[in-house]
Amino acid sequence: MRLKVAVRALCDFTARRGDLDHRFTPSPTASEGIAGHELIAERRRAADAAFETEVALEGEYVDATGQVLCVSGRADGVDSTQGRVEEVKTHRGDLARMADNQRALHWAQLFVYGALLCRARGLERLTLSLVYLELGSGRETRLDETRTAVELEAIFKEHCARYMAWAKQEGLHREGRDAALRQLGFPFAAFRTGQRPLAEAVYKAASTSRGLLLQAPTGIGKTLGTLFPMLTAMPRQGLDRLFFLTMKTPGRRLALDALARLGDTLEPQGEAPALRVLELVAREKACEYPGTACHGDACPLASGFYDRLPAARHAAVERGRLDRAALREVALAHQVCPYYLGQELARWCDVVVGDVNHYFDVHALLHALTQAHDWRVGVLVDEAHNLIDRARGMYSAELDQRRLAGLRRQAPPALAKPLARLGRQWAALGDHEGDKKGDKKGDNQGNKAGGQSGRDVEYQVLSVPPGGMLRALGQAATAITDYLAEHPGEVDPALQEFLFEALAFTRLAEAFDDHSLFELTRSGRGRALLALRNLIPAPFLAPRFAASHSAVLFSATLSPGDYFRDLLGLPAQTPCLEVASPFAGEQLEVRIRRDISTRYAHRQASIEPIVATLAEQFQRAPGNYLAFFSSFAYLEAVVARFGEAHGEIPVWRQERGMDETARDAFLARFVAGGQGIGFAVLGGAFAEGIDLPGDRLIGAFIATLGLPPVGARQETLRERLEARFGRGFDYAYQYPGLNKVVQAAGRVIRTPEDRGVVVLMDDRFARPEVRALLPGWWRLP
Numbered sequence: 001m002r003l004k005v006a007v008r009a010l011c012d013f014t015a016r017r018g019d020l021d022h023r024f025t026p027s028p029t030a031s032e033g034i035a036g037h038e039l040i041a042e043r044r045r046a047a048d049a050a051f052e053t054e055v056a057l058e059g060e061y062v063d064a065t066g067q068v069l070c071v072s073g074r075a076d077g078v079d080s081t082q083g084r085v086e087e088v089k090t091h092r093g094d095l096a097r098m099a100d101n102q103r104a105l106h107w108a109q110l111f112v113y114g115a116l117l118c119r120a121r122g123l124e125r126l127t128l129s130l131v132y133l134e135l136g137s138g139r140e141t142r143l144d145e146t147r148t149a150v151e152l153e154a155i156f157k158e159h160c161a162r163y164m165a166w167a168k169q170e171g172l173h174r175e176g177r178d179a180a181l182r183q184l185g186f187p188f189a190a191f192r193t194g195q196r197p198l199a200e201a202v203y204k205a206a207s208t209s210r211g212l213l214l215q216a217p218t219g220i221g222k223t224l225g226t227l228f229p230m231l232t233a234m235p236r237q238g239l240d241r242l243f244f245l246t247m248k249t250p251g252r253r254l255a256l257d258a259l260a261r262l263g264d265t266l267e268p269q270g271e272a273p274a275l276r277v278l279e280l281v282a283r284e285k286a287c288e289y290p291g292t293a294c295h296g297d298a299c300p301l302a303s304g305f306y307d308r309l310p311a312a313r314h315a316a317v318e319r320g321r322l323d324r325a326a327l328r329e330v331a332l333a334h335q336v337c338p339y340y341l342g343q344e345l346a347r348w349c350d351v352v353v354g355d356v357n358h359y360f361d362v363h364a365l366l367h368a369l370t371q372a373h374d375w376r377v378g379v380l381v382d383e384a385h386n387l388i389d390r391a392r393g394m395y396s397a398e399l400d401q402r403r404l405a406g407l408r409r410q411a412p413p414a415l416a417k418p419l420a421r422l423g424r425q426w427a428a429l430g431d432h433e434g435d436k437k438g439d440k441k442g443d444n445q446g447n448k449a450g451g452q453s454g455r456d457v458e459y460q461v462l463s464v465p466p467g468g469m470l471r472a473l474g475q476a477a478t479a480i481t482d483y484l485a486e487h488p489g490e491v492d493p494a495l496q497e498f499l500f501e502a503l504a505f506t507r508l509a510e511a512f513d514d515h516s517l518f519e520l521t522r523s524g525r526g527r528a529l530l531a532l533r534n535l536i537p538a539p540f541l542a543p544r545f546a547a548s549h550s551a552v553l554f555s556a557t558l559s560p561g562d563y564f565r566d567l568l569g570l571p572a573q574t575p576c577l578e579v580a581s582p583f584a585g586e587q588l589e590v591r592i593r594r595d596i597s598t599r600y601a602h603r604q605a606s607i608e609p610i611v612a613t614l615a616e617q618f619q620r621a622p623g624n625y626l627a628f629f630s631s632f633a634y635l636e637a638v639v640a641r642f643g644e645a646h647g648e649i650p651v652w653r654q655e656r657g658m659d660e661t662a663r664d665a666f667l668a669r670f671v672a673g674g675q676g677i678g679f680a681v682l683g684g685a686f687a688e689g690i691d692l693p694g695d696r697l698i699g700a701f702i703a704t705l706g707l708p709p710v711g712a713r714q715e716t717l718r719e720r721l722e723a724r725f726g727r728g729f730d731y732a733y734q735y736p737g738l739n740k741v742v743q744a745a746g747r748v749i750r751t752p753e754d755r756g757v758v759v760l761m762d763d764r765f766a767r768p769e770v771r772a773l774l775p776g777w778w779r780l781p
């Protein structure tokens with residue numbers, strides 16, 4: 001086996017020492033870094049035409065067992081006349097603030113390049129120059145060291161030997177993992193109904209390097225049914241990693257349990273499990289010292305992090321199954337930060353269970369690692385019907401005018417001018433008639449965007465990007481960055497936070513196209529919110545799918561396939577498979593109340609018949625029910641009337657902004673054999689992802705088609721979707737609405753033994769195009 005490693009990856013593994021240091025240091029962007037390297041190269045060539053740049057170097061290390069490690073990379077500059085090699089790094093501000101582990105890494109890279117250069121050119125001695133370019137001033141700081149070829153060779157061998165021990169262990173793990181997975185058997189005596197075709201489809205997708213949309217009902221065992229075939233395909237398709245991504249944290253437990261069950265069937269490698277599984281946890285949940293800065297002076301788990309990392313990393317991979325609790329245990333046993341240990345282990349685990357953000361977000365760790373290491377990855381996305389909205393959020397950004405005003409009052413004088421310029425641009429925003437289209441009202445569109453319920457809200461979609469504002473924002477961001485670099489002692493959280501928001505906004509603005517819109521929501525003088533709202537995430541997600549070997553998206557509601565393919569950026573040929581439901585039509589009585597209209601104009605008139613329907617069904621079959629409405633206002637109106645008319649029937653209701661305890665209390669009312677009606681909002685916390693089997697829930701009333709409210713934003717979305725896909729109404733209103741209806745109705749039948757009723761209360765449910773979107777196994781009247 002011949003191992004290969006890049007100089008950077010080699011040193012990243014072996015050279016970091018000392019503290020973790022994630023103090024805010026304004027760091028150059030990738031494009032600034034490239035520009036900085038080009039600047040130095042130009043300067044050198046101008047001074048000496050023979051100066052070489054980007055010099056490719058390669059060398060081998062052979063250990064005592066004959067194992068070969070091939071190390072390669074490009075040195076930034078070589079001056080043959082002077083016998084000098086250069087490594088260039090860009091930075092902002094005071095060089096003394098650069099973290100020690102960063103500096104150690106830079107020197108290590110330079111020493112390795114030096115060793116490779118001495119070998120390649122037969123040199124006996126070399127000057128090593130570490131060149132730091134300060135981007136604000138263009139000033140260079142050069143640090144020189146002179147070493148003999150013998151010394152450099154010894155350093156090179158030391159790095160290689162340390163890396164080799166780990167790489168060999170990793171190679172053996174990979175061989176053992178793949179051998180074990182070739183023997184992987186299904187951990188139960190039989191597949192559940194529908195689970196086998198589901199597993200076969202996933203295996204075929206992985207084997208043909210394609211994506212797959214998989215619609216399969218609850219109760220079929222989707223988690224195990226997708227993990228099992230993807231793991232089976234891993235050794236056969238040479239997959240390096242598998243990512244299981246969820247929308248919410250509770251979904252992870254199912255995946256971790258299924259992976260544990262599958263892992264139990266695999267032959268262990270000595271003491272270690274054959275399959276390493278990691279749960280990636282958000283920083284807020286993993287941090288042991290909330291509110292503390294992540295550097296050695298402030299947090300004990302950051303102090304000496306890199307010194308203790310090798311032992312922690314070793315212990316973690318030996319343990320192999322690293323859910324949040326196990327990872328924490330290993331981290332604390334070695335006194336390192338659990339969050340950053342998890343980030344490190346994402347490089348070394350076979351299966352990572354995390355949030356969709358970890359692969360699809362702008363700066364997603366798992367996607368970055370996939371690119372950097374050229375991994376072949378399998379991606380499984382649970383509850384994938386939510387990915388459109390989640391991705392829209394990932395590629396949207398907001399700026400609050402009041403926040404800018406607050407910042408201007410307390411900002412240092414040096415920033416007064418750029419912030420004032422930004423303030424002026426902001427105030428003028430949307431003043432030109434030609435720049436806007438929108439409406440002035442206190443509707444839920446404006447309220448939603450501005451969070452100013454009851455206030456007169458003006459909402460505008462800007463028809464052209466606000467160029468002046470964006471320029472001023474970019475200038476303000478540069479000024480703040482330079483200021484923070486020059487005044488490292490003055491860490492102002494508000495200034496930093498604004499800078500992060502400004503940078504995120506300007507980066508998304510650079511990618512602005514007809515997939516997004518600029519919207520301005522004003523709720524009074526000086527109270528404006530400028531948002532860059534993504535409408536069609538496809539252009540951002542398509543490269544993420546293309547970077548995977550195979551991505552399987554699954555959910556109980558994932559049709560029509562075109563809708564998801566188009567909006568998510570999946571290739572047009574991505575198949576959409578609907579797995580037959582294990583439930584029979586006779587399990588669910590579906591009724592449609594054609595005499596009720598829940599349209600906004602008819603709401604008042606609909607209250608009485610809805611109340612009568614609920615009471616009549618409850619009296620016919622007492623038990624636990626859920627009733628869904630399009631808004632809290634509608635819900636409250638029906639609850640109030642229901643209480644007056646039928647005070648004897650127990651009711652409980654969803655409130656705005658319920659916390660976890662309140663949500664648990666709501667669900668706790670659904671006891672087996674209980675009686676009452678829970679009132680909830682469609683698309684909210686109780687309309688999907690909750691499991692109330694048996695007689696914990698025997699019926700659902702749905703008094704809405706789930707259509708998003710008509711407003712300027714929604715209408716713009718419809719227009720854009722019409723222009724791009726020719727399906728404006730379907731894609732903006734009908735499909736997302738019906739998707740929510742089917743999710744909510746799906747709470748009733750959870751097992752083949754369940755029986756129940758769904759009452760759809762609106763005449764539009766009888767329309768053929770709406771009926772076509774309801775599950776095929778339902779018996780519609």
Ligand code: SF4
Pocket residue numbers: 020283286287288289290292293294295299300301302337338339340
């Ligand atoms: S424990 Fe918390 S404060 Fe300390 S390094 Fe980790 S995330 Fe940062």
